[in-house]
Amino acid sequence: MIIKKFQGSTEEEAILAARDEMGNDAVIMNIRTTKKKGLFTFRKKSIVEVTAALEEKEMISPAREQPLEEIAGNTPASVVEKEVFADRLNNIQSLLEQQMKEKLTKETIAEAPKEPVEEEENENIRFLKLIYQQLINNEVEEQYANQIISEVEKHLKKEASLDNVLSAVYQKIILKLGEPDEFIADEDKKKIFFFIGPTGVGKTTTIAKLASDMKLVKKAKIALLTADTYRVAAVEQLRTYASILDIPLDVIYSDEDLRDGIERLKECDLIFVDTAGRSHKNEEQCNELFHLIETVDEIDGFEKEICLVLSVTTKFRDLEKICDTYSKLGSYRIIFTKLDETSALGNILNIAILTEGKISYTTYGQNVPDDINLIDVQSIAKSLLGGVG
Ligand SMILES: Nc1nc2c(ncn2[C@@H]2O[C@H](COP(=O)(O)OP(=O)(O)OP(=O)(O)O)[C@@H](O)[C@H]2O)c(=O)[nH]1
Ligand SMILES: [Mg+2]
Known part of the structure; x- marks a missing residue:
């Protein structure tokens, strides 16, 4: 997935800049209004920044070769700060949905429809691969991206929703990053x-x-x-x-x-x-x-x-x-x-x-x-x- 930021003096201008460069398939993931940092910020005009994403053709590369039969548990989505994360989730979901729609259209022409259960499994596999690719794009080492994805796979139920999958990965990453370790001053512990x-x-x-x-x-x-x-x-x-x-x-x-x-x-x-x-x-x-x-x-x-x-x-x-x-x-x-x-x-x-x-x-x-x-x-x-x- 290609993710880029575009700026403009209005929302429309920034979105137009994104569509100009990335085309009409670009998904607008975030819109925010900022002022430039520095001295005399009160004199500076607000600028609108949009974040746009575009799915690459070969976006999904295999996270692992073996099938996902081991999917067993489930992770409650409630643990995740849903409100803050919801935007991102929707965007990842919309990318996936878009991709699945394209694939389904091709499959309807070429093949007989699949069993609904298989389709559901397939959706989670595809979603995990999408997340895997996102981690790789952000320069997470392949071995660690694989480790995270396979640890999540092992604890997901077959019927887990995309929400469950994403929140499980999110929590796994947070666990791996560990607790912040703040410096404290204590006169009894110099x-x-x-x-x-x-x-x-x-x-x-x-x-x-x-x-x-x-x-x-x-x-x-x-x-x-x-x-x-x-x-x-x-x-x-x-x-x-x-x-x-x-x-x-x-x-x-x-x-x-x-x-x-x-x-x-x-x-x-x-x-x-x-x-x-x-x-x-x-x-x-x-x-x-x-x-x-x-x-x-x-x-x-x-x-x-x-x-x-x-x-x-x-x-x-x-x-x-x-x-x-x-x-x-x-x-x-x-x-x-x-x-x-x-x-x-x-x-x-x-x-x-x-x-x-x-x-x-x-x-x-x-x-x-x-x-x-x-x-x-x-x-x-x-x-x-x-x-x-
Ligand atoms: N962009 C950016 N620059 C930083 C940051 N932290 C430090 N710098 C800059 O990096 C340069 C080197 O910073 P120093 O603090 O001198 O680095 P140092 O590790 O003490 O360097 P040596 O003592 O020579 O090994 C300076 O120009 C800093 O302003 C940061 O978080 N972001
Ligand atoms: Mg120094």
Whole structure:
């Protein structure tokens, strides 16, 4: 399925733009009115954005080869936030109905009509394949898309409705994405967070966003340390944020400096440590970082947490290797950055399944402190299924 957004100053104009490019078969999935972000928004005119979908000819590819005889249970649709999801459901259904109508017309000419029971089974199979293709289009890895689809198949009754099928997939994705893992400030449980990850993924920017939230919203006593002394500008970048937020910042050059820094900051509830970006392929640099982080076990009073920062735009094969390299440090939380730079969020689900890890936050822009959220698993699941998210 091809999904595209079109804009216009009126609804008609936006729909016309969609039909112009995608033709009359395009299904209008969503219409919303927005104002452009930025300064002087009050002067900006509203724009209407429509989301249109077009079924590709070869949209359905097999999710699995074996038949669906194992369909057994059922999943109550009521568990899903039906209201929010209903729009999307209708759109997926309308695509399927359209496709089935075309096929039935051909079959009426060519073959004798099938048994109604077979037709019902067929409908669910076709619908699951449609969902499978949607996940693949959003860059969910084939193995994980298959895993989700077959797990759902196993627990569906033969008479399950399309609503049941879709809600079962939706819930399965939410389960795989896991519970959001929020940072909390607790003076009885002091914590030191090391932010690690590849170069340029947004570690320093994310620290500034989170530090602002911890200080201004959660009223935590927070301090920053930076071990990134490789780039001249790196310390200055963090110093600027620290001074705006009025929180202490120390620079550390060695393991000893780290211990001294923590000792000086022992009145704080939270310490965020910025580190220099590392290529997971550079063993020497990674070992140096691992050594620094291991130092903290010797320091009393602060529980250590590792925060692996990953960009959602990185190729899955590389993300896999990065996660493997950092697994030497034990368990870690994940923060995904740059969601604004892609519309295919499959990597979030891929990594959640691969690491069975805890994903804490997602970031979606360069603005400090605004462009960060606790991971919104419902919105990501909707987006992976082709909804607006
Ligand atoms: N579009 C987008 N850009 C981001 C986001 N987060 C950070 N950036 C930008 O990414 C660039 C690198 O950000 P940094 O915070 O310096 O990244 P880093 O991981 O600390 O980089 P190194 O310390 O050099 O490894 C900057 O231009 C940021 O503004 C995001 O969520 N979306
Ligand atoms: Mg940095």
